[in-house]
Amino acid sequence: MKDLPVVSQGKERLTSAAPSAVAASSAIRATALLERYSVVLLALLILVAVPAVCGSFRLGLFAKYLSFAFCAVGLVLTWGYGGILSLGQGIFFGLGSYMMAMYMKLEATSNDPAAAVFGSGGSPVPDFMTWNSIDKLPWWWTPFEHAWFALPAIVILPTLLAFIVAYANFRKRVGGVYFSIVTMALASIMSIVIIGQQGVTGGINGITNLPTFMGYSVQSDTASYVMYYVTACLLLCAILTGRFILKSRLGNVLIAIRDREDRIRFSGYDPALFKGFIFAVAALFSAIGGAMFTLQVGFASPSVSGIVPSIEMVIYAAVGGRLSLVGAVYGTLLVGAAKSFLSEHFVGFWLYLIGALFIFVPMFLPKGLAGIIEWLRERQGAAK
């Protein structure tokens, strides 16, 4: 009974839209397909179309963007659905990236005859440590010699850290904009520590010269194709995991927490636990993205671990649509490509543009690109 007004309104629209009915119906079909098979379409794009069209240089760029897309997908979960705006995803991206770099650096060092000469007994130290007159490997570097330690650590440590930080804050009911500030402060601390502790972190230069991973060269063309596919598949897994979470009852609880955190406690849920969980999932995705980034671009650097990249990641998610896991990937590709183009051709302009995006997208396009698709479909649905 309540639906009646909508139906009659639809009829009026149909008469007015009659001349373009054919065009409209094909557009409806297109947008409906786009929504329904969004993951499949994305898979076709990144698994088939991109590798077919791109040469190895452009493929490398795509690989880089896809690594950042992990963070954007995580942000859809925490920010779009959990209502937690994290301005510190770079922390977890950076942790994943640095841990991968530590493993690869130690591998490179052990294969480097020169390093053995400079090291004073024990295991040889990486070149940048030698330059900083550090001749003994710090204890927390040592276990990263082993892939069996480094790979699980990349997955576990950032996730655990994220959960602890988030749960401690949410338990004490520090939320909203205050939590955003906390994450931003942590991102800032992260880059200050990295830059300040040059001897053990590589400082502002980061950790570079990482030619191999578990004995395989990462610099050959074949390797870059393999790594690209691994990244793309992992990203699709992340999206499917996110989808599974959002479709479960947990997804509904997240929406309930986002909209009425004061009420959900009286439904018998502990919001701190749920927010901590989803924040940890986002951190896990970011860390995987960071590790894949380092594997493919061959360095880890404070420039991808601090506040600026963290905010850029939020913009990726905002542009793509903070309620759309797939949209976040398109947002990353689009903004990433724009960044590469603009910073090559108009140096310095990029910062202004990203500032403008940060303001205008949430104001005028709160649901991002995915919101446009949704709006088109609803409009055409009404016209039908």
Added chain:
Amino acid sequence: MSQMILSVEDLTVSFDGFKAVSDLNFYVEQNELHVVIGPNGAGKTTLLDMICGKTKPTHGTIKFNGLHLERMLEYQITRAGVGRKFQNPMVYEDLTVAENLEISYPQKRGVFGCLFFHRDNTVQDEIDRIAAMIFLDDQLDRKAALLSHGQKQWLEIGMLLMQDPELLLLDEPVAGMSARERELTGALLREIAKGRSLVVIEHDMEFVKAIADRVTVLHQGKTLAEGSMEKVQNDPKVIEVYLGH
């Protein structure tokens, strides 16, 4: 005083020196429908807030089935079997009616329980049954945001039914309802009251007369009178501060 489900003793809470509730004793018997009335600022809502954990008392005890509620968190109190309905309808607007009910299903409320929760037949039947009780069985897939004010009130009552609490705290359940909705809600509350204990805050005296087993009158954070509606109505103190005008 044998079967007390809730005993509140010496309960005091002060906000910046102002005692909203002071040294209050308040008891609810098993299966009793206990109505709390009183003028504005008497501490009625604050009392419910303290029972359900929203506000922490300055001192005093709140015992529910042997549990000290004053030491527990909101979600623990809810899981222990206390349900709360707020004055303004608080439903999850971005979820459908069915999802609102499902989320209130009192099982698997941990993170992984929710992640692998499956709406089986038992849950679906429960959702259908309660949706029919709250007159929303034809609205199951509608977003709660699109419901009318009265329907949201019902949905919230339905969510509480789903939660299946032993003690139910209702803050002005018929406020803002049309005469027809009031009537239906009254019937609904009588249905809910079966096998449960209820504490209801209400201003509508006719409504109170129709539903109350026992009435407590609060005034300035203290009990002014207690007993049957008839006894309370004839109490000179109550007439002076509350019913008189």
